[in-house]
Amino acid sequence: MSQADLTMQGHSPVMAEPTFSVPAKKMAMWLFIIADTATFAGCLVAYGFIRNGTPNWPRPFHSITNVALMTLILLTSSLTMLFGVRSAKRGDKSGAFRWTMITAVAGILFAALHIREWMGLIHEGATLLQNPWGTPLFGAAFFSITGLHLLHVTGGVVALIAVGLRYKGGRYHADDLEITGLYWHFVDLVWMFVVPLVYLLNLAH
């Protein structure tokens, strides 16, 4: 038995119990999620501050069809992610990989719809610095917040594909898939706040 093993055994009551009974990798993801929560909260509170302090804030959205579809896709992708993690925990490798890839495809679909919506707004003259409906702050707030979210979705899709492939190849385990799933659910969770605050409150009546 090596000295390292003896040291580990000597500290077993401490070593066996990780912080909050959570493995280190999962704890790191939770800390990232908390930090990212502060980032998005900062953006949304700043947006609320600007919107509240700007008279005649524009309401350019005439239809909810696209955003409703995007919401449905993202929420459903959380469910498929859960199914993937459950399959992985059961040892069903092909099932886990399949559900993870379905989740990634849903993410790509969401991003495509998001870009289509952006292109529509850009076609109407809205950019990061100006828009035809009044205060230029609308474009800045809208594109910044939704852009940050879209960046997270894109990163999530890349992570899902990479982790899914490595899980299938045997290099990653069910826990790694679960941790990636945590990130994906967080992206979904942020969207629950972005939709009402950025889209629905700016719906033209």
Added chain:
Amino acid sequence: MTTAEAHKNSGMGKDLVVYLCILALAGIQFVIAYQDISASQMFVRMLIVAIVEAALALLFFMHLWENRGLLWFFVIFTVFVLLAMQYGWTDSFRLSNGVPWAT
């Protein structure tokens, strides 16, 4: 049905129920958007629904329900950060209305 299969089905069933609840809440947000109410009322109602949605996702999709220690850590830290950001609201009201502290 074996115990393992029953456990698996109940787990997936619970996921499906939570998903449908979140979907219904998201639908309620879209209904609120078409209500003939003031922007502030609409904001409050939508925010409450969003918080309930997020709570369901955190507790069941992200499994915080099964880890109370992590749940309290997350809640306390996040609430502290969100409360710390609220000090700016008075200034945004001052910008639009000239109150409070305009004179």
